[in-house]
């Protein structure tokens with residue numbers, strides 16, 4: 001398969017699309033990012049890399065970071081994690097409060113904000129310095145040192161993230177946070193601000209396509225069974241209330257973020273990432289989704 005040729009074709013098609021979606025502005029700092037950025041990277045499990053566009057340029061990973069914290073939490077907690085957070089699609093927007101009340105403060109899944117806050121709490125309880133631990137984890141995964149928080153983005157979200165503040169307090173009231181909401185939120189806003197490029201993202205997530213073993217650093221990150229579970233949750237919950245549409249159009253376990261990035265896993269073969277900051281109604285990258293759909297249609301590769 002000539003992946004480079006296909007990436008080139010996808011790029012040409014996507015470039016011609018006028019409707020590019022809307023850059024997130026509810027986190028003011030994110031609204032400053034130009035909507036004409038576009039990048040893709042594909043990395044095979046034998047570490048061959050194919051790229052197009054601004055694949056080395058870092059952007060705000062936002063919710064994509066939740067897959068790294070979930071991997072850490074699964075390794076810390078094992079099965080007991082699922083007592084504190086569910087694994088069913090929510091069918092509501094990623095920052096919704098609705099289900100939390102009737103479901104007694106147990107978030108539907110780890111990829112909506114409420115679930116990610118519980119995951120953050122687990123990491124804070126485990127490590128003396130939670131923020132250092134997530135940076136260290138990602139740096140080791142991609143074998144790159146320049147993975148950092150974007151302090152401007154973290155501050156911008158802390159100043160405006162009233163809904164996340166509400167979620168954290170609500171969950172605390174149901175006794176599903178051990179730490180203080182303000183500390184959990186500080187960790188959460190920082191993890192969301194982590195900046196990575198498409199190339200770095202494909203390296204850091206390659207273990208998900210390789211049964212939990214990172215072929216770049218020759219290290220096992222998590223077990224085969226947990227890798228299966230991580231990919232399943234990515235497929236059913238990784239793109240929020242658009243997970244059905246994503247599975248239908250792309251057919252790969254995927255994680256998106258409101259910074260406009262998406263990373264998608266083809267088990268045993270490769271990881272593909274895309275970045276285009278303009279979002280659709282659900283908060284997923286509009287052209288990113290289109291590009292992944294074109295890619296899986298042209299290659300006839302998907303998990304189905």
Ligand code: GLN
Nearest residue numbers: 062063094113192257258
């Ligand atoms: N930091 C964002 C928020 O909490 C992450 C959401 C996202 O990327 N979907 O709203």
